Amino acid sequence: MTKKAGSNPNPYSLDPEDWQNFRQNAHLMLDDMLEYLETLRLRPVWQPIPESERSLFRNPLPWLPEDIMSVHKTFMNHILPFGVGNSHPRFMGWIHGGGTPAGMLAEMLSAGLNANLGGRNQIPVAVEQEVIHWMLELFGFPDNASGIFVTGTSIANLIGLLVARTAAVGDKIHEKGVEGENLVAYASASAHTSILQAFDLAGLGTLSLRSIPVNKIHQIDIVALENAINDDKRKNLRPFFIAATAGTVDVGAIDDLSGLSDIARREKIWLHVDGALGALAILAPDLAPRLKGIEFADSLAFDFHKLGQVPYDAGVILVRDAVLHHQTFVSKAAYLHRETQGVAGGSPWPCDFGPDLSRGFRAFKAWFTFKVYGAKKIGEMISNTCALARYMQSRILSTPDLELLAPVSLNIVCFRYLCSNPDEVNAKIAIKIQESGIAVPSTTRIDGKLAIRAAITNHRTSSEDIDALLAAARSFGISISDPDSQRPLRP
Amino acid sequence: MTKKAGSNPNPYSLDPEDWQNFRQNAHLMLDDMLEYLETLRLRPVWQPIPESERSLFRNPLPWLPEDIMSVHKTFMNHILPFGVGNSHPRFMGWIHGGGTPAGMLAEMLSAGLNANLGGRNQIPVAVEQEVIHWMLELFGFPDNASGIFVTGTSIANLIGLLVARTAAVGDKIHEKGVEGENLVAYASASAHTSILQAFDLAGLGTLSLRSIPVNKIHQIDIVALENAINDDKRKNLRPFFIAATAGTVDVGAIDDLSGLSDIARREKIWLHVDGALGALAILAPDLAPRLKGIEFADSLAFDFHKLGQVPYDAGVILVRDAVLHHQTFVSKAAYLHRETQGVAGGSPWPCDFGPDLSRGFRAFKAWFTFKVYGAKKIGEMISNTCALARYMQSRILSTPDLELLAPVSLNIVCFRYLCSNPDEVNAKIAIKIQESGIAVPSTTRIDGKLAIRAAITNHRTSSEDIDALLAAARSFGISISDPDSQRPLRP
Numbered sequence: 010m011t012k013k014a015g016s017n018p019n020p021y022s023l024d025p026e027d028w029q030n031f032r033q034n035a036h037l038m039l040d041d042m043l044e045y046l047e048t049l050r051l052r053p054v055w056q057p058i059p060e061s062e063r064s065l066f067r068n069p070l071p072w073l074p075e076d077i078m079s080v081h082k083t084f085m086n087h088i089l090p091f092g093v094g095n096s097h098p099r100f101m102g103w104i105h106g107g108g109t110p111a112g113m114l115a116e117m118l119s120a121g122l123n124a125n126l127g128g129r130n131q132i133p134v135a136v137e138q139e140v141i142h143w144m145l146e147l148f149g150f151p152d153n154a155s156g157i158f159v160t161g162t163s164i165a166n167l168i169g170l171l172v173a174r175t176a177a178v179g180d181k182i183h184e185k186g187v188e189g190e191n192l193v194a195y196a197s198a199s200a201h202t203s204i205l206q207a208f209d210l211a212g213l214g215t216l217s218l219r220s221i222p223v224n225k226i227h228q229i230d231i232v233a234l235e236n237a238i239n240d241d242k243r244k245n246l247r248p249f250f251i252a253a254t255a256g257t258v259d260v261g262a263i264d265d266l267s268g269l270s271d272i273a274r275r276e277k278i279w280l281h282v283d284g285a286l287g288a289l290a291i292l293a294p295d296l297a298p299r300l301k302g303i304e305f306a307d308s309l310a311f312d313f314h315k316l317g318q319v320p321y322d323a324g325v326i327l328v329r330d331a332v333l334h335h336q337t338f339v340s341k342a343a344y345l346h347r348e349t350q351g352v353a354g355g356s357p358w359p360c361d362f363g364p365d366l367s368r369g370f371r372a373f374k375a376w377f378t379f380k381v382y383g384a385k386k387i388g389e390m391i392s393n394t395c396a397l398a399r400y401m402q403s404r405i406l407s408t409p410d411l412e413l414l415a416p417v418s419l420n421i422v423c424f425r426y427l428c429s430n431p432d433e434v435n436a437k438i439a440i441k442i443q444e445s446g447i448a449v450p451s452t453t454r455i456d457g458k459l460a461i462r463a464a465i466t467n468h469r470t471s472s473e474d475i476d477a478l479l480a481a482a483r484s485f486g487i488s489i490s491d492p493d494s495q496r497p498l499r500p
Numbered sequence: 501m502t503k504k505a506g507s508n509p510n511p512y513s514l515d516p517e518d519w520q521n522f523r524q525n526a527h528l529m530l531d532d533m534l535e536y537l538e539t540l541r542l543r544p545v546w547q548p549i550p551e552s553e554r555s556l557f558r559n560p561l562p563w564l565p566e567d568i569m570s571v572h573k574t575f576m577n578h579i580l581p582f583g584v585g586n587s588h589p590r591f592m593g594w595i596h597g598g599g600t601p602a603g604m605l606a607e608m609l610s611a612g613l614n615a616n617l618g619g620r621n622q623i624p625v626a627v628e629q630e631v632i633h634w635m636l637e638l639f640g641f642p643d644n645a646s647g648i649f650v651t652g653t654s655i656a657n658l659i660g661l662l663v664a665r666t667a668a669v670g671d672k673i674h675e676k677g678v679e680g681e682n683l684v685a686y687a688s689a690s691a692h693t694s695i696l697q698a699f700d701l702a703g704l705g706t707l708s709l710r711s712i713p714v715n716k717i718h719q720i721d722i723v724a725l726e727n728a729i730n731d732d733k734r735k736n737l738r739p740f741f742i743a744a745t746a747g748t749v750d751v752g753a754i755d756d757l758s759g760l761s762d763i764a765r766r767e768k769i770w771l772h773v774d775g776a777l778g779a780l781a782i783l784a785p786d787l788a789p790r791l792k793g794i795e796f797a798d799s800l801a802f803d804f805h806k807l808g809q810v811p812y813d814a815g816v817i818l819v820r821d822a823v824l825h826h827q828t829f830v831s832k833a834a835y836l837h838r839e840t841q842g843v844a845g846g847s848p849w850p851c852d853f854g855p856d857l858s859r860g861f862r863a864f865k866a867w868f869t870f871k872v873y874g875a876k877k878i879g880e881m882i883s884n885t886c887a888l889a890r891y892m893q894s895r896i897l898s899t900p901d902l903e904l905l906a907p908v909s910l911n912i913v914c915f916r917y918l919c920s921n922p923d924e925v926n927a928k929i930a931i932k933i934q935e936s937g938i939a940v941p942s943t944t945r946i947d948g949k950l951a952i953r954a955a956i957t958n959h960r961t962s963s964e965d966i967d968a969l970l971a972a973a974r975s976f977g978i979s980i981s982d983p984d985s986q987r988p989l990r991p
Contacts, residue, residue, distance in 0.1 A: 010794040028534070046515070070637050072874055073876060077605075080868060089629060091624075092614075102844075114529055116611030118533060119598075131549075132549060132553060135557040139558065143560070171701060188679055189679070214673070322856070323858040364655060366694060452839075470510065
């Protein structure tokens with residue numbers, strides 16, 4: 010048999026020996042996934058995992074190969090049915106995007122290319138920069154600002170903090186570290202835990218981050234913030250960083266970004282915005298005004314895999330001052346030497362703006378998603394998730410045995426079933442709903458009260474799905490708080 | 501027309517309106533990628549990027565949708581041909597894995613599932629932990645050690661350092677930061693730049709990392725290390741961290757891991773191994789003995805996307821002491837409250853062992869790759885890349901106008917064309933080879949001399965590819981150093 014022109018003369022190659030057979034299998038695998046996505050709604054959102062399923066994944070290192078279709082079958086039968094269910098329209102637990110079929114294909118193309126976006130002279134870096142420039146435009150940042158993709162906002166928040174550290178201390182921070190700098194920072198009590206973690210990782214310690222109380226609508230209390238800054242200045246400490254939140258994790262509140270940017274400019278403090286949950290709401294015309302002031306941020310962190318429905322993971326950090334951003338990460342290693350020509354051209358490289366040197370092409374799935382759907386449709390979809398949250402709020406307010414625990418600000422609804430022992434009962438209700446497969450809410454605490462928390466993030470969610478969750482909450486509420494009652498449950 | 505049972509009642513959904521049409525397009529896209537991979541060898545490895553191509557990626561945010569096949573066409577014609585070429589058998593620049601067709605399909609499946617591996621009660625977490633346990637077994641770590649996937653070794657090195665910080669200082673590090681702890685650490689002068697960066701990011705400053713000279717075979721000088729530790733102890737500083745290297749970036753040298761582990765145990769210093777380039781060579785029976793002592797590391801960082809040929813990005817950190825690892829990252833945020841039942845079960849979660857809360861399912865492509873090929877074949881392939889490097893070394897040693905600049909330790913070959921002005925000429929040779937499309941080597945400096953550096957990492961590379969690179973280096977060397985000579989170049 011003559012070899013095809015492109016075939017590999019190397020017996021150690023991992024390319025298929027029989028491309029035709031491989032191709033047939035690949036198409037079967039693709040069909041399986043499309044079938045799965047098309048019929049998502051027919052499945053339980055989540056299901057308890059039997060020990061017999063878990064035990065399938067406790068094998069020693071496989072030394073010998075297994076047929077690819079057999080491995081695929083393990084995926085289809087034993088992995089795919091036992092995810093958390095965030096692709097499903099009735100998944101409302103935590104803020105998880107749903108992904109899209111187009112996003113799946115983008116990942117296939119991207120993995121076939123297998124680009125390392127650390128740097129070098131390649132169009133994939135230009136694609137990443139195109140998406141970054143879309144975001145600079147969207148958020149009203151100057152065109153000469155900088156940005157890169159990272160896994161998610163946890164790392165993006167850390168990068169924001171690290172650039173702010175450079176801004177406060179200068180380049181000596183790299184050699185000398187944080188010792189003796191007396192840096193202090195501010196975030197609201199509702200800020201995400203990753204802000205706190207960033208202070209730990211960056212060696213500043215979490216005590217250097219002041220926790221500022223929130224007002225009635227869960228925004229950082231501006232007066233309390235100003236007082237804290239003045240207190241610290243009197244103690245000869247150096248206020249250098251404010252972390253604002255655009256979409257708090259508990260209730261979706263957006264801090265007063267304009268008010269914060271006034272303070273930050275007056276006090277010469279870096280203003281970072283953690284927009285993991287809320288920033289992309291700027292795509293929705295009815296929500297964009299709520300984000301006013303975001304254009305004045307010194308750095309902005311957000312995720313495409315939440316509201317943006319891009320497959321996991323894809324976060325972004327934008328930095329107003331590209332020079333400071335570059336200074337914070339640029340490396341001078343000999344083997345990363347830059348040229349003006351050839352593959353080592355194209356400097357600066359993305360690895361000069363973040364901690365990763367090996368970087369997958371996560372920008373591509375965001376690029377593909379925005380090209381295929383258009384930003385307008387994505388904005389309308391985000392607007393709809395928030396409209397659904399308000400619909401849910403109104404349903405709760407009009408239902409006597411349900412209590413709303415926080416005003417709906419964005420797409421998060423916190424409520425509980427009213428009964429005696431509400432904390433205990435509502436925790437059980439959430440688990441019962443999850444185990445039933447009807448929906449997946451999560452729980453949190455609002456003012457000390459255990460809340461069932463529904464985050465409407467998935468583009469597939471409709472008002473019927475909201476109704477189904479509330480009906481399930483009430484039915485389980487009745488049966489748990491009054492075990493004698495056996496009201497029938499209709500999913 | 502009646503809607504299919506699984507179709508979406510939500511007009512804002514991003515699911516296809518016409519699944520049949522979407523399915524046809526998806527299969528065309530898959531065919532394009534398989535055709536591309538099958539005929540890789542027929543293409544130039546890399547090609548210079550005309551300004552007309554770059555300018556295609558400087559458009560404003562797209563508000564309106566574009567047909568998916570039109571977007572796909574942009575990918576096929578304007579992105580795919582302009583990557584760095586690391587899938588190609590004659591890519592030898594930097595240490596980039598080649599990816600595999602099976603890895604591409606794994607990413608497709610994984611993106612269809614769209615799991616967030618931050619935590620919660622799901623089989624994808626069990627799959628990640630299965631791969632981690634394969635690696636614990638492979639590297640001789642105890643079964644109760646811990647590990648997670650991260651983007652790559654840069655972040656894995658940072659995690660190793662952060663856990664070592666906890667080990668040295670205790671839990672107070674989180675609140676108090678690094679101030680006043682007098683921590684000092686050690687790595688060889690050939691250690692990767694990400695080790696240095698980790699000290700910057702973690703607030704310790706790069707001056708707290710001592711650069712220890714290397715011996716003739718580019719390993720850390722053990723005596724110099726011991727002297728440095730003793731010097732620091734006399735100054736009342738606290739030696740807490742040694743970063744060993746398994747595969748230096750310049751020449752692929754492996755530190756004396758057994759010798760280092762003896763010192764680390766005696767001095768009660770954390771031993772971290774940066775195995776980005778070399779650790780997976782343990783899969784090759786002929787190379788495994790070189791990694792002796794790796795089983796004594798306190799933490800080990802490595803990448804699957806290099807020698808392992810898993811698509812970008814997929815790195816791993818393993819930590820011997822799971823309790824310390826957990827203590828370093830665990831969060832107590834209310835909305836991340838754990839349950840014993842339901843979706844919020846399964847604690848501890850992966851986000852308790854690293855900085856990321858949103859985490860793609862990068863473990864899956866590693867799992868799929870190892871299942872489909874088997875570890876034995878992957879080890880044979882790695883062994884072959886090193887055999888090819890030795891073949892290249894022997895070819896260079898027997899060619900009078902080529903000079904070997906460092907002994908081949910693993911899969912990296914550093915050489916130059918002998919002539920006057922060798923630095924200038926060899927820099928030009930490297931670029932000419934890249935621009936010709938024949939091969940992609942990179943450059944580095946060895947003992948001050950500019951070296952052409954070929955890293956044989958791709959599973960597709962064969963001895964013919966080595967021959968082609970060397971022939972091109974000599975031809976360009978002659979034509980650059982003696983422009984009158986016009987020896988014909990046969991790729």
